[in-house]
Amino acid sequence: MRVLGIESSCDETGVAVYDDELGLMSHELFTQIKVHAEYGGVVPELASRDHIRMCLELIEKALKSASSTKDDIDAVCYTAGPGLVGALMVGATVARSLAYAWNVPAVPVNHMEGHLLAPMLEEEKPEFPYLALLVSGGHTMIIDVAAPGSYKIIGQSVDDAAGEAFDKTAKLLGIAYPGGPLLSKIAQQGEKDKYKFPRPMSDSPNYDFSFSGLKTFASNTIAEHKNELDEQTKADIARAFEEAVVDTLKIKVKKALKKLKYKNLVIAGGVSANLTLRKNMQELMTSIGGKVFYPRISFCTDNGAMIAYAGMFRFKRGERADLGVDVLPRWPLDTLN
Numbered sequence: 001m002r003v004l005g006i007e008s009s010c011d012e013t014g015v016a017v018y019d020d021e022l023g024l025m026s027h028e029l030f031t032q033i034k035v036h037a038e039y040g041g042v043v044p045e046l047a048s049r050d051h052i053r054m055c056l057e058l059i060e061k062a063l064k065s066a067s068s069t070k071d072d073i074d075a076v077c078y079t080a081g082p083g084l085v086g087a088l089m090v091g092a093t094v095a096r097s098l099a100y101a102w103n104v105p106a107v108p109v110n111h112m113e114g115h116l117l118a119p120m121l122e123e124e125k126p127e128f129p130y131l132a133l134l135v136s137g138g139h140t141m142i143i144d145v146a147a148p149g150s151y152k153i154i155g156q157s158v159d160d161a162a163g164e165a166f167d168k169t170a171k172l173l174g175i176a177y178p179g180g181p182l183l184s185k186i187a188q189q190g191e192k193d194k195y196k197f198p199r200p201m202s203d204s205p206n207y208d209f210s211f212s213g214l215k216t217f218a219s220n221t222i223a224e225h226k227n228e229l230d231e232q233t234k235a236d237i238a239r240a241f242e243e244a245v246v247d248t249l250k251i252k253v254k255k256a257l258k259k260l261k262y263k264n265l266v267i268a269g270g271v272s273a274n275l276t277l278r279k280n281m282q283e284l285m286t287s288i289g290g291k292v293f294y295p296r297i298s299f300c301t302d303n304g305a306m307i308a309y310a311g312m313f314r315f316k317r318g319e320r321a322d323l324g325v326d327v328l329p330r331w332p333l334d335t336l337n
């Protein structure tokens, strides 16, 4: 069986073709970063318009590079939430219309489940059960994944998501949107322990996070150095911030692994592209005789491949969208079980 997957929940239009025997056959991506950069963040209306502009072109490309035609496609899968309502509506409308025209089912996919299952697209796949750290621009969660489709959120951020904290701190440092990846690059030039940021909620008995205080801490540190904010100082602050986020994530993940006695860890979502995070999680898992799994860098951030994969999983379970075009801007993962 072969499915088409369409992602349009935020600022990336992604399309992919996935076959349950041959694996991932093609994937196409268009990032809207340039469209939103001058506004310092995603402008929902512009995002929707750009998805409209790019969607069909990417679908044609993905089919062609998978040497497939509409006749090879058994279902059209699309991100139905969570995300920006207008952006989601574009993907949902295109997917629903194509499915109707091609006389195949349309399958709604939860974007976060897409991230969570993205490591399954790699050669080395994690075995169930595993603990997942899902860190993106909108979410930071620790999830107990007992089996595909069985998700229990055991901890999450009570305020900013990790990616959001990266982006906001980057903005304070004068780094263009989306600042996360660039802040991380600058941090490599920073001096270790030049500044000491707090590890929020690390002493709390739960598995929750709070990242908004780190952004405030960064803001105060920047204000203290406003007359001498040279490149080195920026790099030092970036490094201290990144280490605080990574360390905080590590503390809670370690605690959750201990409780669940799991030896497999998956990290997914945009922030899982962060090399310091990967290195730290690798060290943690080695120290407990476990293993860490993550998607290739290009499948950490939003993409169509993860939606096609999760869509195939849901399609095989018999899940179908009805003829209406419905999207769910909020769609908690643990309601999927």
Ligand code: KG4
Residues within 6 Å of the ligand: 010, 135, 136, 137, 138, 139, 162, 163, 164, 166, 167, 178, 179, 180, 181, 184, 269, 270, 271, 272, 273, 274, 275, 300, 301, 302
């Ligand atoms: O998963 P994603 O593409 O979109 C959402 O579903 O939110 O995640 C985007 C987030 C942004 O906040 C971005 O700054 C962050 O992931 N990100 C990074 C890195 N690459 C992407 N943050 C830190 N270091 C990176 N290398």
Ligand code: ZN
Residues within 6 Å of the ligand: 111, 115, 136, 137, 269, 270, 301, 302
């Ligand atoms: Zn995402």
